[in-house]
Amino acid sequence: MLFFFTDLLALGCIVSIMVVGLNLQYGYTGLLNFAFYMYVAIGAYIAGVTTMGPPTLPGITYIFGWTLPWYVGLLLGGVVAAAAGAVVFAFTVRRLRSDYLAIVTVSAAFIVYNVINSFIPLFDGATGLFNVPPITGNLNVSTEQYSLIVLLVAAILLAVFVFISMRIFRSPFGRLLRAIREDETVTSAFGHASWRPQLWVFVIGCFMAGIAGGLFIFYITAWSPSAFLPLESFFLLAALIIGGSGNYWGAVFGAFVVIEGLAELSRYAPTFGSQADAGAIRAMIIGIALILVLRYRPEGLFPERWLKWYRTTASAARKRVLPGRQSP
Amino acid sequence: MTEALAAGGDVLLDIREVQFAYGGVKAVDGASFSVDRGTVTGLIGPNGAGKSTLIEILSGTLSPDRGSILFQGVDTRGWGPPRVAQMGIARTFQTARVLPRLTVLENVLVAAQGQEGENPLKAMFWRRSWAQQEDANREEAKSLLNWLGLSDHLEKPAGTLSGGQRRLMEISRALLAHPKLLLLDEPTAGVFPETSRLIATRIREIVAQGVTILLIAHNMEFLSTVADDVVVMAEGKVLTRGPLDSVRQHEDVIAAYLGVGGRSLTTHPITGA
Numbered sequence: 001m002l003f004f005f006t007d008l009l010a011l012g013c014i015v016s017i018m019v020v021g022l023n024l025q026y027g028y029t030g031l032l033n034f035a036f037y038m039y040v041a042i043g044a045y046i047a048g049v050t051t052m053g054p055p056t057l058p059g060i061t062y063i064f065g066w067t068l069p070w071y072v073g074l075l076l077g078g079v080v081a082a083a084a085g086a087v088v089f090a091f092t093v094r095r096l097r098s099d100y101l102a103i104v105t106v107s108a109a110f111i112v113y114n115v116i117n118s119f120i121p122l123f124d125g126a127t128g129l130f131n132v133p134p135i136t137g138n139l140n141v142s143t144e145q146y147s148l149i150v151l152l153v154a155a156i157l158l159a160v161f162v163f164i165s166m167r168i169f170r171s172p173f174g175r176l177l178r179a180i181r182e183d184e185t186v187t188s189a190f191g192h193a194s195w196r197p198q199l200w201v202f203v204i205g206c207f208m209a210g211i212a213g214g215l216f217i218f219y220i221t222a223w224s225p226s227a228f229l230p231l232e233s234f235f236l237l238a239a240l241i242i243g244g245s246g247n248y249w250g251a252v253f254g255a256f257v258v259i260e261g262l263a264e265l266s267r268y269a270p271t272f273g274s275q276a277d278a279g280a281i282r283a284m285i286i287g288i289a290l291i292l293v294l295r296y297r298p299e300g301l302f303p304e305r306w307l308k309w310y311r312t313t314a315s316a317a318r319k320r321v322l323p324g325r326q327s328p
Numbered sequence: 329m330t331e332a333l334a335a336g337g338d339v340l341l342d343i344r345e346v347q348f349a350y351g352g353v354k355a356v357d358g359a360s361f362s363v364d365r366g367t368v369t370g371l372i373g374p375n376g377a378g379k380s381t382l383i384e385i386l387s388g389t390l391s392p393d394r395g396s397i398l399f400q401g402v403d404t405r406g407w408g409p410p411r412v413a414q415m416g417i418a419r420t421f422q423t424a425r426v427l428p429r430l431t432v433l434e435n436v437l438v439a440a441q442g443q444e445g446e447n448p449l450k451a452m453f454w455r456r457s458w459a460q461q462e463d464a465n466r467e468e469a470k471s472l473l474n475w476l477g478l479s480d481h482l483e484k485p486a487g488t489l490s491g492g493q494r495r496l497m498e499i500s501r502a503l504l505a506h507p508k509l510l511l512l513d514e515p516t517a518g519v520f521p522e523t524s525r526l527i528a529t530r531i532r533e534i535v536a537q538g539v540t541i542l543l544i545a546h547n548m549e550f551l552s553t554v555a556d557d558v559v560v561m562a563e564g565k566v567l568t569r570g571p572l573d574s575v576r577q578h579e580d581v582i583a584a585y586l587g588v589g590g591r592s593l594t595t596h597p598i599t600g601a
Contacts, residue, residue, distance in 0.1 A: 167452045172437070172445030172462060175430070179438045182427035189387060189421075190439040190505055191413035192446075200448040246429075304429065308483065 006147040008260055013154035014215045016255035019239050020161050020248055021208030024201050026237065027246040027304070028174060030181030031093055031202060032102040034233050035109035036209055041116070041228035042084050043077035043210025044217040048129040050076050055124075062124045070135040074214035081210025082203045089202045094195045109230045117225040128224020135218050150219045157215070158252070161208055165248040168201075169307060177201055178246070231283070235259060238290045244300030247307050254300075262286055340365040340540050341386070341509060346395035347564075348381055355381040356392070357564030363509070368531060368541045370555035370572065374585055378564040379544045380422050383513050386542070387419045388412035399509065414441070418507035422514055422544075424494035428487025432478060432497055435486045436469040439505040465504070472500040476530060492523040499527070503534065510534065512543035516550050528553045548572070560584070 018040055025031045051073035054065035068076070092104045117126050134146060135153065168174040176197050179187045184194045217223045236259070243254020262285050293300060341363040348356040356378040363369045371379050384390040386397060388409040396403045404412055418439065427435050443465065445451050445458030473479055476496040481489065489497060495515055502510055512531075516524040524547065531554045535541055545551050551558065552572050559569040562584035568575055575581055 164452050167455070168448075171451035171455070172440075172443045172458065173448050173451035175434055175437060176446050178430055179427050179434075182429060183425055185389075185409075185421075186425050186427060187438060188409040189389075189413055189419055190501070191410045191441055192438075193408075193410045197446070197448070204448070305485065308431065 003144045003147055006144065006151050008264065010147055010151035010154055010219060012256040012260040013151060013158045014212050014219065015236075015239075015259045016158050016252045017154070017161055017208055017212040017215070019236055019243070019251040019255040019259075020158070020165055021205040021212070022236050022240055023245065023248055023251040024165060024168065024208070025205040027240060027251065028168070028177040028181065029198055029201050031198060032098065033105050033202075033205075034102050034230070034237070035088070035105040035112070036205075036236055037228050037230070037232040038109045038112045039081040039085055039206040039209035040213035040216070040232075041112070041223070043081040043213030044223045044227070045077075045116070045123045045129065045213075046080045046210070047073040047077035047214030048132045048217045048223055049123065052129065052132050060124055060127070061121050062129060063122055070133070070137075070218055074211060074218070077214035078207045078210035081213065082207035085203050085206025085209075086199065089199050093198060093202060106230065109233060113225060113228065113230060123223075126225055128222065128227070129217070130222040130224075132217050132221045132223070134221060147219075150215065154215050154219075157211060161211075162248050162252065164204075165251075169248065173197065173200075235283075235286060238286050241300055242289055242293045244302035244304065244306075246304030247300065247302045249307075250300050250302030250304075253302055258286060258289065262289070338365040339363070340400060341542070342398040343382075343386075344396045344398070346382070346385060346392045346397065348378075348385055348390060348392045350381075354564050356385065358395070359561065359564065359566050360395075361559050361566050361569055363540060363542050364557075365540050366535060366538055367556045368535050368543065368554050370551045370558040371542060371544045371561065372546070372551065372558055372575075373561035373567075376563070377561040377584075379561055380513055381564075382561070383419065383422075383511050383542075383544065386412075386511060387417060413505065416506075416508035417511065418502035418505040418509075419511040420495070420498040420502055420513055420515060422517070424491065424498050426486035426489065426494050426497060429485055431483050432473065432486050432489065433466070433469055433482045435497055436473060436501045436504050437465055439501045440465040440469070441505055469500070469504055472503050473497070476500050477526060492519040495519055495527065496523065499530065503539075507539060510539055510541045512541060514544050514546065516545060516547055524550055548576075 018036070022033065022036050025033050025036070047070075049062050049064040050066045050068045051070055052065070053067045055061055088108060092108065093101060096104055116123055119125065123129060136146060136149060141149065168177070176187065176192060180192070180194050180197060187194060239254035239258035240251055241254075242258050243252070244250025263282050265285065299305070339362045343362065344360050346356050346359045347354065359378065359382060371382070373379055381390065385392050388404065388407050388411065391406050396405050398404075399415055399417065402415070404415065427438065430438075443458065443461065445462055450457045470479070470482060473482060476499060478493060478496055478500065481493065486494070486497060499512070499515065515527055519527070528550055531541060531543075543554070555572060557569060558572045558575050560567045560575050560578070560581050562580075567580045567584060568578050
């Protein structure tokens, strides 16, 4: 029973890091990125191949094969995912917006998926990576204990990333991002070239995705193309929209309830034919929840406006009038 | 032409033979005039005269096909809006543009120049480096909004403002950028007369503080209150310039408004007689 909860919470924290990263890109800045899970996969693969050592079994092949400490591999996964984000940004995001951007990111996700799936020397193709060393190394810990340790690490990282999201939201940088989301013409007319802040936030979001991917592979100790089907990005986006796009607490709520909660719910739902239908039921439930939220509460369950941090008093504002300017 | 249409003082903005075409349609066709520092210049003309296109060119949104735009002696032709804005040109829009989900105060704060807190690293990890500047900007923004009668709306989402309030918010926003030149595109269009009078009063006060204003307006009563000088455009060309009373009597101006050979109107469109 303990394992059930620690497993659920550990996965919830990892997915929350993803949705918090996606919130920076879509919620704050309005960049519709349907390839987000691609960066999760990049982080996972890099963390794996930089920590698991060279292949030992015949027929298995992948790049690097280093034996770096897990935290270095995790960081490298984040950095490489961020670098990949910067490259994709240069070729797509800087030039495209809204539906055009969405189409291109979906295409990018399929291209990367197929390259990784088909080009075996990279990450061993469809077989993927397995026997990735756990973050506890050679320590003898039970599955329950390991779940608890990963939960602790994931929770700390989630807290750090939520804190960073909060700092960004409450800063002039965050205000600029949200202003760009609303109307780039206005921000541009007041001296702001949109692409610079957008590039920053895109890279930071991809870094978070990479870190989440690294945590994921260290937790489940395996990764293959079946783990990052393009549909996963849609689930993350659905979680963000349902939780409340633009609100980092909404992102965490969406990750826990929509991705983890509904996944568990569908596991206990009556299956039609086989257990494999659970995934389909999960997708259906998420789809229905998304439709209902968009219909009845388009701002999400935790709207961005709830984060309003300016608590100015109108009376104080009235008292302060610039020299030479009189109140009407 | 340029000399004839120069105001003759300390020139801040000098527009020379500017041309711009949308496809095959010439929207601005060799327009030339200058704007003196510390004055309010009205830009008038019938619909399709090229006034708003010229404002778009001056703000860097459109790049002219030919001609030059000298702002403080520097040719800004081909510069994008961010660079033009950094030079000290702020603007409002023909249809008021607000950032609907941001508060009114946030809408205005976006215009503050040189914000340290817009640096991502400082935003995330070094709040102290920008907190004081942010507080000062916020106080100034509140003060400006108060000055324009919006102090009760600071925390409201800007999308909830009325048409007139949006115009006032836009002016506040432009002023927070501390512009040298303020471009106002129909600041009183669709605005309640009382608000229109407030805008007129404020415009004179803004100019008194050393800001130069170029504004488009169709309301002659409003223009007569605020404008030192009026430039008349028609079919992309500058017809004439001068005090409003004198250009009202100009033959070309009357013809442009009425249309040469057009049907007679019961009321004169400019004089109202």
